[in-house]
Amino acid sequence: KKPTPEMLKNVDVLMFDIQDVGTRYYTYIYTMAYAMKAAKENGIPFMVLDRPNPQGGKHIEGPILEPEYASFVGLYPIPLKHGMTIGELALLFNKEFDIDADLTVVKMKHWKRKMDFDDTRLPFVLPSPNMPTVESTFVYPATGLIEGTNISEGRGTTKPFELIGAPFIKSTELEEALNSLNLPGVTFRAASFTPTFSKHQGTLCHGVQLYVTDREKFEAVKTGLSLIKTIHDLYP
Structure with a gap:
């Protein structure tokens, strides 16, 4: 789940460019967090290419994770439906949960919080086999x-x-x-x-x-x- 020092040997920058789906228990966001921690520990800059939240950025629902139940399907206390983009989550994790990586988020152009994925007119490429549409x-x-x-x-x-x-x-x-x-x-x-x-x-x-x-x-x-x-x- 977390890159080892050997994996990161001779790596100049670690880049995350993966489509999230906007729900706390989708694990890609914690793969990102573990990679950010590894980048920090190994003195490597970390870059996130931001992508739209398919569900949009307006609606936030559900309870906050209780920290004692933290796991790979819920690592940080965020709502079940969090309303954030992958770049916003990276900034949140880095500052509020003390990862403190050398982080750069490459922002999207023209994205608005009210947009769901269909509004972007981008092709939806399934991020995993059981998330096809x-x-x-x-x-x-x-x-x-x-x-x-x-x-x-x-x-x-x-x-x-x-x-x-x-x-x-x-x-x-x-x-x-x-x-x-x-x-x-x-x-x-x-x-x-x-x-x-x-x-x-x-x-x-x-x-x-x-x-x-x-x-x-x-x-x-x-x-x-x-x-x-x-x-x-x-x-x-």
């Missing part, structure tokens, strides 16, 4: 919470994090229960799928597909918690 990034702060359960979060399908389900769920029952909550900016459709890998691999699962109908109104963290509670209540 801009839509994936929007539902990730909600359905990423499912990963800690025995419910499939859609890994092994073409719609990871948009599809959630398990063999024991009744899809129409769950669809009706979730839609009756009238959660803002999202609707649910009954769906069945068979994951090709990960949880419930090769087994038919029943559940729902999330459709974000209004990105401005959508409350990802509230939706994720409502999803978990509803499944827990229906299928204890």
Whole structure:
């Protein structure tokens, strides 16, 4: 996770140029933090090429990480949906969490906080296999919470994090229960799928597909918690 002194031998500058998705438990931001620490320890300048937050920079949601639970899926006390760009996170980590690297952030041109990724008109190149679309990034702060359960979060399908389900769920029952909550900016459709890998691999699962109908109104963290509670209540 952290570059060794041997890896950094003869390195003049360490550059980070990776697309983040705007959610605390996406680990690329902690790879950056560890690399910044290694750069500091080895006297190497660190440069970050800033990139847009796909979810935009206006909406911040969810609790702050409690430091005693720090790990590679949550290293620093920031909100679950943090609203920052990768360059802003680098500046925050460096100053507030005492990394103190020789840091340069190359800023973006023309980016505004209100922009989501579609507004940039840039091509979305999937940053990892289970983050294939801009839509994936929007539902990730909600359905990423499912990963800690025995419910499939859609890994092994073409719609990871948009599809959630398990063999024991009744899809129409769950669809009706979730839609009756009238959660803002999202609707649910009954769906069945068979994951090709990960949880419930090769087994038919029943559940729902999330459709974000209004990105401005959508409350990802509230939706994720409502999803978990509803499944827990229906299928204890």
